[in-house]
Amino acid sequence: MERTDRKRRGIRAAENRFAWTLNIPLVLYLVCVLMFPMLWGIYISFTNKTIGGTAEFIGLRNYTRLLTDREYLNSIVNTLKFTFFAILFKALFGTMMALALNTEFKGRNLVRAILMVPWTLPNIVAVYNWKWIFNTNGGVANYLLRTLGLIESDLIWFGYAGLAMFTIILTNVWRGTPFFGMSVLAKLQTISSDYYEAAQIDGANIWHRFRYITFPEIRDVLLLTTLMSTIWTLNEFESVWLLTGGGPNGSTQVMNVFSYRTAMMQMMLGRGIAVAVIAIPFLMLIISYLVKRMLPDDGGER
């Protein structure tokens, strides 16, 4: 602050030089390994490049083929369905988790640490864990449901569209809920208890306290967390690929499973990238909004 007051050219130039020096390694890396491959990839999406083949410019043909491909359009519908339910339950359970953890009780730190564990596990571990639980042969989910009398015969979880969708959503929610819980909890802990005490004196019930005190305070953090999680959930690949492989009959084939099949199994790299390129404008909308919200204008140099 004091520094900007005495705007001496020499100091500013030195500051600029110093800062740019510090950023050179990062910028170099990002330009070479992120920006360059990405631009190259966008170019390839206008070619008929295959694995091991040469690339010939074919204009928009990859895009027009995709937009008339029923399997692709279906994968977009599946992605939206999967993302909608996964985000809904992650936000709901995460908020409930944060509210519960925000009350005083014995062993709260231990409980908080345990509830974080699903999120800290490698995704692949969580995925195989659930794949085994829902397995038809020897899976414990069927056994528990049978014991509770909820089902009469074993369900083939990965054999029916609805059930398969349920398992991929459940796995995503199981692992993603703590992220919402911790984000919301951090915000809840900044709310002064005076508000609640005053509301209690005024006779506000639990719903009113949530609706008029808690919710307005956590609304922003919930929105940001939801949008961040939406970006990652829209692009989920490994949990779906490893749990259902997109099946049965393409009913859980999300966008990235489709792109993986197209690019890596049918070896059509150009068309596979086109899938990502079509998604980029929509992702950019969310990302730019997040950037705007998460980078407050602090009056620094532009």
Add this chain to the structure above:
Amino acid sequence: MEEARNLKKKKKISAGQVISRIWIVVMLTAAIFPIYWMLNTSLKSQGEIYARIPTMIPQNITLEAYEYLLLETNFVSGLRNSLIISVFVSLFSILVAYPAAYSIARVRFKGRKFFSKVVLFTYLLPTSVLYIPLYMFVSSLKLSNNILGLMLIYPTFTLPYVAWILIPHIASIPLELEEAAKVDGCTRFGAMYRIVFPLALPGIVSTTIFAFAMCWGEYLYALVNISSREMQTFPLVLSALIYGDMPPWNELMAGAILACIPILIVYMISNSALVGGKMAGGVKQ
């Protein structure tokens, strides 16, 4: 049980508290049971895991799944590859991202806003948008099917994450300490590494740990770039265990348990007093 106990104390506990206690019990069960089941399965024999009625406690506790996994498969080499990649990439990320984060947090320069935008932007960019371009990039450098290729591309997601999380950590360190050091003749680089770095160490340690965890379990980039057994990382070794109608789930779960141990250890370190449990901010899922 929990419910009954709460009802007895009804006079002291409000309805909201009862609901929140019940919810905590539900959440704890949901978090712990699958992990218990993983451990349970890993200690069973191949025959017992496919029993018609799954045993809640293994009838014969056996380490045969671990033994087979460690001695007869390439799991150990997978763990070693994952470890090499994760250690290298997380240290490299700190080395490169710390100066950048420092400049954004501390130096008022032309392009500051732009750099912080780039960092956040790349942090939010999902890895799956990049996997085909990066696959082509790695193959054109003749690094496909080599862990060096993965070491080259993993920083695309760790670097922006580390830089983004470090900015507020560095910004929260009192400026006076740095100014005082400069008065005493410390250079800017000196202040950055000898004053600010040690003070930001708790944040740096926890961020490095998360960068490590991101590389540790990475699957998609490894899947498309690695094909030979010697180069496989542990997620690939695990997924290769799935074949046929009756995969060896006990071995898979044993592998899952072993793969979690490094993560749980570093997680406990990050949660300890040193770091003060700063978890918010998130990691790419």
